[in-house]
Amino acid sequence: MAEHATDALDRARMDAKLTHGDLFLRYFELGGMSSALQVEAFCYGALEPNDHDHDVVVHAINERFSEMGQNHPVPYSDDS
Amino acid sequence: MTATSKLEPLVGFEVAVRYVGERVVVAVRGEVDFETVPHLSGVVNAVIDRRPSTVVLDLGGASFVGAGGLGIIATGAGRLVSDGGQMVVRRPSRLLRRMMQITGLSKVVSIERSAEIVRHLGGEQASFDIEAPVVATVESAVLSYQLRKMMAFPADTDVLDGALRLVVALAQLVVQRADGVSISLSRHGRLVTVAATDQTVSSMDAGQYESGQGPCVDAAANGRWFYAESLSEESRWPDFTPKALDLGINAILSTPLLTQDGPVGAINMYSRTIEAFADRDHEIASTFATEASLILSYAGVGASEDDLAARLAESLRVREVIALAQGIVMARETLNAEEAYATLRRFAVSQDRTFAELAADVVASTRPQAQGE
Numbered sequence: 001m002a003e004h005a006t007d008a009l010d011r012a013r014m015d016a017k018l019t020h021g022d023l024f025l026r027y028f029e030l031g032g033m034s035s036a037l038q039v040e041a042f043c044y045g046a047l048e049p050n051d052h053d054h055d056v057v058v059h060a061i062n063e064r065f066s067e068m069g070q071n072h073p074v075p076y077s078d079d080s
Numbered sequence: 081m082t083a084t085s086k087l088e089p090l091v092g093f094e095v096a097v098r099y100v101g102e103r104v105v106v107a108v109r110g111e112v113d114f115e116t117v118p119h120l121s122g123v124v125n126a127v128i129d130r131r132p133s134t135v136v137l138d139l140g141g142a143s144f145v146g147a148g149g150l151g152i153i154a155t156g157a158g159r160l161v162s163d164g165g166q167m168v169v170r171r172p173s174r175l176l177r178r179m180m181q182i183t184g185l186s187k188v189v190s191i192e193r194s195a196e197i198v199r200h201l202g203g204e205q206a207s208f209d210i211e212a213p214v215v216a217t218v219e220s221a222v223l224s225y226q227l228r229k230m231m232a233f234p235a236d237t238d239v240l241d242g243a244l245r246l247v248v249a250l251a252q253l254v255v256q257r258a259d260g261v262s263i264s265l266s267r268h269g270r271l272v273t274v275a276a277t278d279q280t281v282s283s284m285d286a287g288q289y290e291s292g293q294g295p296c297v298d299a300a301a302n303g304r305w306f307y308a309e310s311l312s313e314e315s316r317w318p319d320f321t322p323k324a325l326d327l328g329i330n331a332i333l334s335t336p337l338l339t340q341d342g343p344v345g346a347i348n349m350y351s352r353t354i355e356a357f358a359d360r361d362h363e364i365a366s367t368f369a370t371e372a373s374l375i376l377s378y379a380g381v382g383a384s385e386d387d388l389a390a391r392l393a394e395s396l397r398v399r400e401v402i403a404l405a406q407g408i409v410m411a412r413e414t415l416n417a418e419e420a421y422a423t424l425r426r427f428a429v430s431q432d433r434t435f436a437e438l439a440a441d442v443v444a445s446t447r448p449q450a451q452g453e
Contacts, residue, residue: 028378029395030435031402031421033370035338036377052418059425063434072429078422 109141117148140171303343405439
């Protein structure tokens with residue numbers, strides 16, 4: 001399991017102006033299989049997501065950034 | 081040589097028809113889902129129009145058969161039987177067999193299960209070779225993928241209840257020894273049953289709420305699963321256990337539903353069989369609990385009451401399209417589910433499109449008139 005900068009995830013969520021609820025709804029729509037509580041825990045670093053789950057959360061945040069005119073700023077697990 | 085027609089309207093989905101005297105073999109490869117059902121239905125109906133004595137629907141190559149596939153079998157069998165013919169379903173998955181049993185279809189349709197039979201009848205096997213069929217197993221990963229596909233349904237006023245009812249129905253289909261399944265939810269500080277497969281199950285739930293005892297009550301309160309493997313030897317719930325035994329129930333497995341607010345209820349599986357639920361069933365139960373919890377999480381987050389039905393239906397629809405696209409990429413590129421997902425995601429990012437848009441395009445690309453990807 002790769003190291004993810006998990007507190008960075010919550011900062012990105014806030015920069016993207018998403019509540020935890022908003023983020024979960026987007027994550028769910030993208031096919032995520034973790035609960036809202038788990039997604040929140042991923043953000044805080046209280047739970048370590050696997051790469052796949054991490055990337056689904058990141059993508060949910062990045063799609064929001066994309067709507068705000070930015071180009072997928074949060075790195076995925078397979079970004080070098 | 082017998083006449084063979086082969087139609088390829090959808091990438092990854094094929095139907096081959098072979099006429100052998102009075103028998104017709106219709107072999108399917110790929111997924112029988114909402115995209116492909118109309119096509120398969122058209123083929124089967126056209127075949128039945130020619131009044132064969134027997135139609136053999138070979139599903140050995142079908143990686144997924146949803147409710148629509150069941151509908152084709154039911155309709156086809158009905159038409160054939162009323163004309164004095166019969167339908168044979170060859171090599172259905174275990175899940176499909178179970179669905180056919182529960183719906184009573186197995187009484188009017190013959191089932192050929194083993195590959196032996198197919199080899200034995202080699203000459204009439206339809207034209208493409210089907211190697212080791214991708215049988216719909218109940219491994220949890222596959223199951224959750226199938227679940228996501230089955231969970232998509234049209235928006236209606238009772239989307240939330242409908243979704244939960246579907247969860248209990250599917251759980252009962254998949255867990256062979258579950259004689260009944262229910263979902264209990266805590267509402268205003270009290271547990272209520274929001275979905276149940278039958279009345280006995282509702283009574284069992286009610287008995288636990290009244291006595292304040294039982295695996296369902298404990299799972300909902302403590303957020304972990306409780307398993308009573310043999311109620312006659314059970315000492316944890318003395319007020320409740322006799323009621324369950326009176327109703328013929330011998331084993332109960334309750335798995336908690338967890339949302340952002342903590343445990344909010346439980347999914348309960350009841351069986352007449354002692355020690356009915358194996359480790360694997362625990363895993364399956366938690367897959368269903370996850371799906372139910374996700375739906376409840378969704379209902380509890382953000383959306384207002386008015387908004388919820390439409391929004392949930394839309395999200396379930398997007399989830400299904402993404403699952404479908406994932407399945408298509410898995411089949412095309414021989415990738416596992418997560419690799420396929422990452423491939424789609426990288427593609428979406430590089431094209432600056434949303435995942436949902438890209439997934440919809442991938443699904444559309446399997447239509448015959450589409451121009452590549």
